[in-house]
Amino acid sequence: MISRGRTPFEIRLQTRIFITFFIVMTFFVVYAYFRLTKEVKDQFLQYALISRERSIADIVSHLESVYRQDRSWNLHSGQDIVRYAMRNGQVITLMNMNREVIWKMDKWAVGLGLTNNPRQRNRQRSMTEAVEDENYAVTITNNDLEYTEVERALLYDGRTIGYVLVGNYIHTSLNPEGLDARQQLLLKVSGTAFLGLFMATITAMGLARLFSGPLSNLTKAAKAMQSGYLVQNLQDRSGTVEIGELTRAFNYLSYSLNEQRALRKRLTSDISHELRTPLNALLALSEAYIDGVVPVTTESLQTFRHEIIRLASLVSELSKISDLEDDQLKIEKQEFFLGDVLDDLILVYESLSIKSSLQFSHDIDSHIKMYADKDRFKQAVINLLSNAIKYTPAGGEVILSAYQDINGVYIQVKDSGEGIPDDQKEHIFERFYRLEQSRNRNTGGAGLGLTLVKRIIDAHQWRVYVEDNTPCGSIFTIEIPHSNYNSSANHL
Structure with missing residues (x-):
C-alpha cells in the first residue's frame, strides 16, 4: 500500500535549502568578521x-641634547618633554649614570588620563588624593591598556651619562586621531558583518525559492494529474539544466499519459464496434437457422x-495486451540459424500472399547465426509480415x-502499400496507436502489433525503425548492431 501522508520528520525542501545556505553563509560571515577584526587590531x-620606538628615540635624542647644553643633570633637565610623553601615554623616569632617579612621571596620572570609564576616573582621583604622599600604587583596570617599560642608555661623546626608563601603555602609542581611526574601522567591520548576515538571509531565501519553486510547481502538477487532469504544460524559468530537463520530461510524461488515455478510449470504442458486428451477424444467422428462414448450407456455414x-x-x-503490461519482457536466448526461423515463415506467408493476391518474395542469408529468444524473434517478424x-x-x-555486413545483421520487411505519413512515423510503435480510423476499421486490430515488436527488439537491445519505400509503401528494419551481435556471440 502506498502511503500518501507525510512522515513526522519531513520538512519542506525550501526550508531545508534555506537552513543549509544560511548556516554556510553565516559561518563565512562570522569567520570573516573575526578574521578582519583580528587583522585590524x-x-x-x-x-x-x-x-613607540620612534617616540622613545625622540625622547632619548631630546634628553641627550639637554645634557649637551647643561653638561649635567638636575630636577628640571628635560621636563619640557613631559607634556609630549603624556599625550602619547608614556611614563618617563630619568636616572643618572649610577641609576639614581633624578625625576620621574606619575604612572597613575598618565593611565588615568587614558581610561575610558568616567566613574573609574573619579574613583581613582579620590584615591590618589588620599594616598598621594604614601606613593600608593594604583592599578589601571582598562582592559585595552597594556603597560610595558623600556630602558635606554643616554650617551655623550661615546660615554654613558645616564639612563631613561620609558613606560608605555601599548595601544596608546597611537595619537588620538589614530585611536579614532582604529575605532571607526572596527565599527565599520562590525556594521559590514551585520549587513553580511542580513544579505546572507536574503540570499538564502532567494536561493531556496529559486531551487524549490520549480519543484513545487512540479508537485502541484503531479497532484493535478493524480486527480485526473493529465494535460499539464509547465514552463521552466530557473535557468538550471537539470530542472529544465526534469520539466521537459514531466511535460512529455503528461502528454504521453493523455495520449494513452485517448488511445485507450478509442480502443474501447473500436473493440466494442468490432465485437458487436460479428456477434450481431452470428445472432442473426443463428436466429435465421432456428426460424428456418435460411437453410443450413455449406455457403451459410x-x-x-x-x-x-x-x-x-x-x-x-x-x-x-498482457505481454505489453508486463514491466519486463522475459527473454530466453539461445543459438540458432536465421534460416531456421525465416524459412518456416516464408512457406506460411507465400500461401497468405496468394490468397490476398499479392506477390511475396524473399532474399535471405540463412546461414547467419543468431543468439536471441527464438520464439520472441519469430513473433516480431510475424507481426511485421502480417502488417505488410x-x-x-x-x-x-x-x-x-536478411543480410549481414561489417556493421551487423539487418532483417527488412518491405511493402508497396499506402505508406506511413512522416508526422506519424514517430508514433507508429506506441501502444494502441493506429492510422486512419476508416482504414483500421476495415483491417481490424487494436494497434498493438508494432508496439510488441518494439518491446521485443528493445529487450534484445536491438533497434527497429521505419522508412519510406520507393515509389510507395514502407520498409521496417530490425537492426542488430555489430557490437551487440559480437557480445551475444561470445555467449555461444
Whole structure:
C-alpha cells in the first residue's frame, strides 16, 4: 500500500535549502568578521609598536641634547618633554649614570588620563588624593591598556651619562586621531558583518525559492494529474539544466499519459464496434437457422465460420495486451540459424500472399547465426509480415530480406502499400496507436502489433525503425548492431 501522508520528520525542501545556505553563509560571515577584526587590531598594534620606538628615540635624542647644553643633570633637565610623553601615554623616569632617579612621571596620572570609564576616573582621583604622599600604587583596570617599560642608555661623546626608563601603555602609542581611526574601522567591520548576515538571509531565501519553486510547481502538477487532469504544460524559468530537463520530461510524461488515455478510449470504442458486428451477424444467422428462414448450407456455414474467425482474430489481438503490461519482457536466448526461423515463415506467408493476391518474395542469408529468444524473434517478424500483407492492396508486393555486413545483421520487411505519413512515423510503435480510423476499421486490430515488436527488439537491445519505400509503401528494419551481435556471440 502506498502511503500518501507525510512522515513526522519531513520538512519542506525550501526550508531545508534555506537552513543549509544560511548556516554556510553565516559561518563565512562570522569567520570573516573575526578574521578582519583580528587583522585590524594586529595592524594597528604593529603600527603602535613602531610609533613607540620612534617616540622613545625622540625622547632619548631630546634628553641627550639637554645634557649637551647643561653638561649635567638636575630636577628640571628635560621636563619640557613631559607634556609630549603624556599625550602619547608614556611614563618617563630619568636616572643618572649610577641609576639614581633624578625625576620621574606619575604612572597613575598618565593611565588615568587614558581610561575610558568616567566613574573609574573619579574613583581613582579620590584615591590618589588620599594616598598621594604614601606613593600608593594604583592599578589601571582598562582592559585595552597594556603597560610595558623600556630602558635606554643616554650617551655623550661615546660615554654613558645616564639612563631613561620609558613606560608605555601599548595601544596608546597611537595619537588620538589614530585611536579614532582604529575605532571607526572596527565599527565599520562590525556594521559590514551585520549587513553580511542580513544579505546572507536574503540570499538564502532567494536561493531556496529559486531551487524549490520549480519543484513545487512540479508537485502541484503531479497532484493535478493524480486527480485526473493529465494535460499539464509547465514552463521552466530557473535557468538550471537539470530542472529544465526534469520539466521537459514531466511535460512529455503528461502528454504521453493523455495520449494513452485517448488511445485507450478509442480502443474501447473500436473493440466494442468490432465485437458487436460479428456477434450481431452470428445472432442473426443463428436466429435465421432456428426460424428456418435460411437453410443450413455449406455457403451459410462459411459465413458463420468467417464471423467466428473475426472474433478469434480480435481475441488474439487483445491477448497481446498482457505481454505489453508486463514491466519486463522475459527473454530466453539461445543459438540458432536465421534460416531456421525465416524459412518456416516464408512457406506460411507465400500461401497468405496468394490468397490476398499479392506477390511475396524473399532474399535471405540463412546461414547467419543468431543468439536471441527464438520464439520472441519469430513473433516480431510475424507481426511485421502480417502488417505488410494487411496494408498492401491486391496486386502489391511484400519482400522479406536478411543480410549481414561489417556493421551487423539487418532483417527488412518491405511493402508497396499506402505508406506511413512522416508526422506519424514517430508514433507508429506506441501502444494502441493506429492510422486512419476508416482504414483500421476495415483491417481490424487494436494497434498493438508494432508496439510488441518494439518491446521485443528493445529487450534484445536491438533497434527497429521505419522508412519510406520507393515509389510507395514502407520498409521496417530490425537492426542488430555489430557490437551487440559480437557480445551475444561470445555467449555461444
